[in-house]
Amino acid sequence: MILDQLSSLTDDAAAVEPWSLTAAELREVAVAVQRARTGLDALASRLVGAADCMGLPSEEGAASTSAWFANLTGVSKAEAGRLLGLSRVTTSNTEATRAAWAAGSISTDQAGVIMRAIDGLPDWCGDEERGDAEAHLIRLAGDYNLDDLRRLANRVIEVIDPDGADEVVGKQLEAQEKQAWNATRLVMRGRGDGTTRGTFVIPDQHADTLRAAVEGIAAPRRNAANAARHDLSVDSLKALPHAQKLGLALLELIEHLPQDALPQAGGLAATVTVNVDLDALRTGRGTATTSSGTEVSAATAQRLACNAHLVALYLDSDSRVVDLGMSKRLYDRYQRYALAARDQGCVWAGCDRPPAWCEAHHLTFWSEQGPTDLANAALFCHFHHHLLHEGEWTAHMAPDGVVEVVPPKRVDPEQVPRRHARFIPQEPRAA
Secondary structure (H helix, E strand, O other), rough: HHHHHHHHHHHHHHOOHHHHHHHHHHHHHHHHHHHHHHHHHHHHHHHHHHHHHHHHHHHOOOHHHHOOOOOOOHOOOOHHHHHHHHOOHHHOOOOOHHHHHHEEEEEEEHHHHHHHHHOOOOOOOHHHHHHHHHHHHHHHHHHHHHHHHHHHOOOOOOOOOOOHHHHHHHHHHHHHHHHHHOOOEEEEEEEOOOEEEEEEEEEEHHHHHHHHHHHOOOHHHHHHHHHHHHOOOHHHHHHHHHHHHHHHHHHHHHHHHHHHHHOOOOOOOOOEEEOOOOHHHHOOOOOOOOOOEEEEEHHHHHHHHOOOOOOOOOOOOOOOOOOOEOOEEEEEEEEHHHHHHHOOOOOOOOOOOOOEEEEEEOOOHHHHOOOOOOEEEEEHHHHHHHHHOOOOOOOOOOOOEEEEEEEEEEEEOOOOEEEEEEOOOOOOOOO
């Protein structure tokens, strides 16, 4: 029965001619196809999990369940391993997620994020608390992209225990950082054709510094300089794949060592600030956040304080950066540091551009007597900054100190202000 249904599904899908669809039909079919793919992923995960429990792969001489499934179906070992890993997450704690996954309501990647987050909650969390946190993340999955959902899932403990969340997350981060240190690797091999291929695994906080450096060098504002450096026209440089641009930026980074010789991009270059509560810095308990949005344990922030020059950012009681303002047109270097720590990149909902790729925008335009201080500032990438200056979209600072973007009526007749997911607070469960 199930084989006949699946065979019919593939036959029907093969008969679809996308060119014959209207724009509305194309969108609907694309969504329906993705829901079906997701539901089939959920079934594949259950099947590979059942085969693993039965010992079928070893009976058939396979070295591992992932290798067995990859050989059986033609998928990569990495994909087979991902489906197997999801099948091994504690089933009793994630039934709602598995149901939403099987129904195609959430993607396979979203299901993985949610299941791992629930499975990683402290042992003292009971079924009721886990159920509340799981339902919360499933709701968020409908509104946020994968990176934003992962960021929110990492702090889902705030739904259960808002007061003790920081200490719990801090301990989790310490454990992750120890694993990251143990997993750190660098492998480089000459390919015999004048190039060297390499792979590396490094902790997130170190990756932040590397990413800030190469993205700063490859920033669009440096297109003319980068094109001249590589003897290209600006249009030819812009046509290169993003990965190649970052690779060229890495070459420049290597050639410009030591760090103080790096070019400036957006006023930040390779600077990553660490935003940490003073008590957490003193005690080593709790968490800190880099300007790229990566959370680290307070213990790591202590180590960074001993081995690096930290930019001091003074915070008020609501954790907002205090700024005295400057009577000038452009934001200076230290204001840019503060903006990077506060906004962590472009504040347009769904945008992932880092601080080095962003421009400091006057919420009330300078031409309209808007001051050059942090209360009137926000980071936007070049594309979104341009949209704001076209006049249809607007941005303002909400009373709680979070920048909001208001869409035009043609996009949202209600013009509901939009916030980036990094500023969306968790919802504590009802007592």
